[in-house]
Amino acid sequence: MKKYILFDHDGVLVDTEYWYYRAGERALAEIGVRLDLDQYLRDMAHGLGTWHQAKAAGVDEQTIARQRRMRDALYEEYLRTESIAIDGVVDALADLVKVARLAIVTTSRRSDFDLIHSEDAITRFMDFILVRDDYVHAKPHPEPYLTALARFGASPTEALVVEDSARGLRSAVAAGIDCAVVDNAFTATQDFSQATYRIGALRDLKNLILGSS
Template sequence: MKHIEGVLFDLDGTLIDSEHFYFSSWQPILAANFDLTITFEDWLTLFAGHTLVRNIHFLKQNWGIETTEEFMWKETRAAYARADMRTISLMPFAKEILENLRAAGQRIGLVTSSYQTTVDTVLGHHGLLDFFEFFVTREKVVHAKPNPEPYLLAIEKMEIPAEKLVAVEDTATGLRAAQDAGLRSIAASRFAAERAKLQTATYVVESLVDVDKILL
């Protein structure tokens, strides 16, 4: 990919293999409190890549489940603590692509709907925090993805025109945010069902190895 001066990475499902971790934490809460059973495929299709507030609204809209942000925050954070977020592994080739981009002189930022505590815990555990110039996390914006605000903030921080940046995402939610901010995009997912929803990206690939080949 020519004329790129910076890369903006999503976190969950892009750099870290966290979606099964979140699913395994949410499913027992939904089953115990609301008698709702979802599959991992349901999680990927209906919940992954969205904020807590959106998912609470989605539960009410689709299953009539009445709950609060305070309750779900408390329950999910307790579940995450019991499971230990440090057990979340990196996506294959995550460290290598960051090393390669840095060696090539590319600037790197992180744009995620997760909170800074998650970033610090998981990326800190894997020793990757220093690869990033900045982190745009949930608490730093009013509107999370799919709103373009997180990416617009990242563009501002980079001080590079949008056409010289590229976003790397794994969900339609993140892809929409990147595109609405005027960014080129690479969508990377090992799940065929997800790739089918990402066809408007500049490139659609299966892995970070493929992203590396496109960028470098």
């Protein structure tokens, strides 16, 4: 049985992926750049992001820095005003914490993470949380998940990663950890052929964990 579950955050525990994209789309639209969704998803799978298309369109670094600040402010506003809860997540975590130790491994900034979880119950189930500030190389590099394994003192075979994106899946695979990909409409077109498991929702994880002994 897997003893440690390492959760991605955005798209797995909270429904924020679209709003991050939307904030970037609005920030780029202000300077006349269209953020193509299909290209954005392809870029994200390789650890690139909003500004890759801007650079390809010839936008200079000073302008990108300004629009990044705008994107961050817009995203924070969405986090305050939009519904980002995923039904069943808290109940699933309450079940899972009885059979495994849990942690979050996210590329979110600490400020965004703290804003999201200022009033919810998700973090109380976690042994620890790793945000973007806690490691050097972001997903799809294996460092985020290797850092989590080291924090637990766990081997890759003892752990399971839960992801919703190809970027996160590649990070888990590179770290040598089995990965369960949970369905998310926003990332549904990405390549998940390397996933160990595919699940419809977090509630499906408990039986998967108990069945892996």
